[in-house]
Amino acid sequence: MTFKELEIIEPILKALHEKGYENPTPIQEQAIPPVLSNNDLLGLAQTGTGKTAAFAIPVIQQLHQQRKAASKKREIQALILTPTRELAIQIDECFNDYGKYTGLRHTVIFGGVNQSSQVEQLKRGVDILIATPGRLLDLMNQKYVTLNHIRHFILDEADRMLDMGFIHDIKRLLPLLPKQRQTLFFSATMPEAISTLSKTILHNPVRVEVTPASSVVDAIEQRLYFVEKPQKSDLLTDILGKEKEKTALVFSRTKHGADKIARALNKRGIGCEAIHGNKSQNARQRALTNFKSGKTRVIIATDIAARGIDIVNLELVINYDLPDIPETYVHRIGRTGRAGNSGTALTFCSSDEYTMVKDIQKLTGKKLRTAPSFPASAAPQLPLQEKNEVAFELERIPQGVKRRKNHPRR
Numbered sequence: 001m002t003f004k005e006l007e008i009i010e011p012i013l014k015a016l017h018e019k020g021y022e023n024p025t026p027i028q029e030q031a032i033p034p035v036l037s038n039n040d041l042l043g044l045a046q047t048g049t050g051k052t053a054a055f056a057i058p059v060i061q062q063l064h065q066q067r068k069a070a071s072k073k074r075e076i077q078a079l080i081l082t083p084t085r086e087l088a089i090q091i092d093e094c095f096n097d098y099g100k101y102t103g104l105r106h107t108v109i110f111g112g113v114n115q116s117s118q119v120e121q122l123k124r125g126v127d128i129l130i131a132t133p134g135r136l137l138d139l140m141n142q143k144y145v146t147l148n149h150i151r152h153f154i155l156d157e158a159d160r161m162l163d164m165g166f167i168h169d170i171k172r173l174l175p176l177l178p179k180q181r182q183t184l185f186f187s188a189t190m191p192e193a194i195s196t197l198s199k200t201i202l203h204n205p206v207r208v209e210v211t212p213a214s215s216v217v218d219a220i221e222q223r224l225y226f227v228e229k230p231q232k233s234d235l236l237t238d239i240l241g242k243e244k245e246k247t248a249l250v251f252s253r254t255k256h257g258a259d260k261i262a263r264a265l266n267k268r269g270i271g272c273e274a275i276h277g278n279k280s281q282n283a284r285q286r287a288l289t290n291f292k293s294g295k296t297r298v299i300i301a302t303d304i305a306a307r308g309i310d311i312v313n314l315e316l317v318i319n320y321d322l323p324d325i326p327e328t329y330v331h332r333i334g335r336t337g338r339a340g341n342s343g344t345a346l347t348f349c350s351s352d353e354y355t356m357v358k359d360i361q362k363l364t365g366k367k368l369r370t371a372p373s374f375p376a377s378a379a380p381q382l383p384l385q386e387k388n389e390v391a392f393e394l395e396r397i398p399q400g401v402k403r404r405k406n407h408p409r410r
Contacts, residue, residue, distance in 0.1 A: 001023060001024060001029050002022055002023055002024075003016055003021065003022065003023070003024055003057075006024060006028075006029070006032050006033060006036075007036070008032075008057060008061060009061050009064065009065070011064065011101035011102045012057060012060060012061055012064075012098055012099070012101070012102065014101055015097060015098050015099070015100050015101055016057075016098065019097055019098075021053075024050070024053075025049055025050035025053075025054075025210075026049070026210045027043065027045045027049045027050055027051055027054045027208060027210040028050050028053055028054045028057070030208045030210065031043055031054040031055065031058075031206075031208045032054060032057060032058050034206040034208075035054075035055065035058035035059070035062075035182070035184060036058045036061065036062065038062070038182055039182070039204070039205065039206045040182060040183045040184070040185075040202045040203050040204065040205040040206070041055075041183075041184045041185065041202075041205055041206050041207075041208060042185050042198055042202060042205040042206070042207045042208070043055075043184065043185065043186040043187075043208045043209075043210075044186075044187060044188070044189075044190060044207075044208070044209040044210070045186065045188065045208070045209070045210045046188045046330060046331065046334050049210050051156075051186055052090070052091055052094045052156075053094065053098065054208075055080075055154050055156075055184050055186070056091070056094050056095055056098050056099075057098055059078050059128070059152050059154070059184075060095065060098055060099040060102055060104060060128075062151075062152065063077055063078060063102075063104055063127055063128065063151075063152070064099075064102040064103070064104060066151070067103070067104070067127070073125065074105060074125030074126060074127055075125070075127075075146075075148075075149035076126060076127070076128070076129045076145065076146070076147065076149060076150060077127050077128070077149055077150060077151045077152065078127065078128040078129070078150070078151065078152040078153075078154070079129050079131065079147065079150050079152070079153050079154070079177075080128070080129070080130045080131070080154040080156060081131060081132075081133060081136070081153075081154065081155050081156065081161075081170070081173070082130065082131070082132060082156045082157055083132065083133075083156075083157050083160045083161050083164050083166060083304075084132065084160075084164075084304055085110040085111070085112060085132060085281060085284070086275075086284065086288065087156070087157065088108050088109075088110050088130050088131065088132055089108060089110075089285070091108070091130050091156070092106060092107070092108035092130045095128055095130070099128075104127045104128060105124075105125060105126045105127050105128070106126055106127060106128035106129070106130065107121040107122065107126045107128075107129060107130070108129075108130040108131070109122075109129065109130075109131045109132070109135045109136060109139060109145075110131065110132040110135050110281070111132060111134050111135040111138070112280070112281040113280075113281045113282070115135070115138075115139065118135075118139070119139070119144050122139070122144050122145060123144075129145070133161075133166045133169035133170065133173070134169065136173070137169060137172065137173070140176070147173075147176050147177050147178070148178065149178075150177050150178055150181055151178075151181055151182065152181065152182045152183075152184070153177055153181050153182070153183045153184070153201075154183075154184040154186070155170070155183070155184070155185050155186065155201070156186050157186065157187070157188070158185060158186065158187035158194050158197065158198070159187045159188055159189045159190075159191065159194055159327070160188075162191065162193055162194055163325070164304065167193065167197065170197070174200075174201060183201050183202055183203070183205075185198050185201065185202055185205070188327065188330075188331065189327050220333050220334075220336055220337040220342070220343045220344065220345050221342070221343070221344045221345070222333065222344075222345045222346075222347070223344070223345070223346050223347070224346075224347045224349055224357070225346065225347065225348050225349065226349055226350075227348050227349070227350065228350045228351065229350050232320060232348050232350070233261070233264045235348065236250065236261070236265070236318065236320060236348075237264075237265065237268050237270065239318070239346065240265070240270050240298060241270070243315075243316060246297070246315040246316045247291070247294070247297050247298075247313070247314050247315050247316065248297065248298045248299075248315070248316040248317070248318060249299055249301060249314060249316070249317050249318070249335055249336075250272075250298065250299070250300045250301070250317075250318045250320050251300075251301060251302070251303065251317070251318065251319050251320060251321065251323070251332050252274075252276075252300055252301070252302055252320055252321055253302070253303075253321035253322075253323065253324070254302065254321075255276040255277060255278050255302055257320075257321060258274040258275070258276050258300045258301060258302055259274050259276075259300075261274070261300045261320060262274040262300045265298065265300075270298060271296060271297070271298070272296060272297075272298035272299060272300060273287040273290065273291070273296050273298075273299055273300070274287070274299070274300040274301070275287045275288065275299060275300070275301045275302075276301065276302040276304075277302065277304060287299060300320075303323065303328055303331070303332070314335055314336045314343065315336060315343060315344065316336065316343070316344050316345075316346070317332055317333050317335050317336045317343065317344070317345045317346070318345075318346045318347075318348070319332060319333075319345070319346065319347040319348060320348055321348070321353070322347065322348075322349060322353040322356040322357065322360075323356070324356070326356070326359040326360045326362070326363040326364075327363065329347075329360045329363075330363070330364070332345070333345035
């Protein structure tokens with residue numbers, strides 16, 4: 001199957017060819033035809049499956065054809081709502097890549113920066129608006145944005161919207177949208193609240209499901225290290241020192257933790273940057289640009305800040321801290337092994353995080369086995385009955401990693 005066989009128009013085919021895209025991914029192959037037929041769509045797909053192109057390509061095509069048929073003043077006709085600034089920027093870049101020969105205008109709005117440049121773009125007129133909920137509602141209240149002409153509404157990362165508390169904002173927006181519209185609803189998971197929301201905004205949707213979020217990408221090699229918290233920094237330094245040629249994304253549970261990890265690595269001669277919600281938008285974007293260009297090979301991120309990191313050849317993901325929500329683990333490791341490439345995901349687990357490993361096991365449906373990964377004197381003290389319940393391939397701590405003296409055993 002090729003994009004041409006999906007009846008994609010020549011201006012978009014030309015742009016896709018320049019990007020090196022000839023064959024659609026499974027979700028693109030399944031989603032593009034019903035979207036082009038103006039059906040509502042419910043898409044279940046985890047990160048790394050080509051989800052953005054699955055809605056961007058057909059929306060661009062529809063708007064291009066509609067604009068050719070009736071040239072008129074530019075009004076916002078497509079709204080893409082997404083939870084984070086980084087993801088909004090990433091989606092905007094995709095619309096730029098795929099729609100560069102269509103003459104359509106698009107822009108992105110998000111909080112954390114001065115609104116003046118965003119307002120100027122809106123005043124010039126745009127066809128496609130990518131937005132985070134807070135800034136969108138703010139500019140609507142200031143009368144800079146109206147949704148009266150929306151033909152296509154795309155809600156991306158719906159489950160993350162729920163996690164971040166944006167559901168109430170979405171419910172405020174829905175009555176302001178035209179009733180006659182096409183709605184595309186994407187989520188990696190389908191908790192009850194998201195399922196209920198989808199039923200209220202979709203009309204006879206086509207359902208597309210590719211690689212459920214509870215599955216683990218086969219191309220990703222996973223390893224678990226049992227290591228207590230005081231030793232994690234030593235272990236991370238050792239691993240990054242041995243993997244000098246690899247790009248690495250390190251996940252921290254907290255903003256403070258991300259900064260602390262970055263400081264420790266920089267002191268040890270491993271150049272890195274941290275991104276999280278307390279960083280300015282300019283600082284976050286600069287760090288992402290440095291990472292994507294290869295200027296920085298290690299980045300420390302919280303889950304929310306990492307949502308916009310989409311690097312095809314990211315080789316290594318490290319869970320310095322385990323996530324509280326098991327689905328987040330799948331999202332994290334899905335940052336590597338993208339677009340058919342292989343990848344490695346390493347997870348550091350201290351004794352107080354072991355219940356999180358069990359939750360991940362339950363979600364993924366993997367029967368887990370444990371093997372000694374530490375000298376017995378330094379390993380976290382896990383209950384004997386749980387010794388054989390972990391399913392990850394285990395790796396022995398490198399010989400160069402030293403145990404902190406006088407660290408009380410748990």
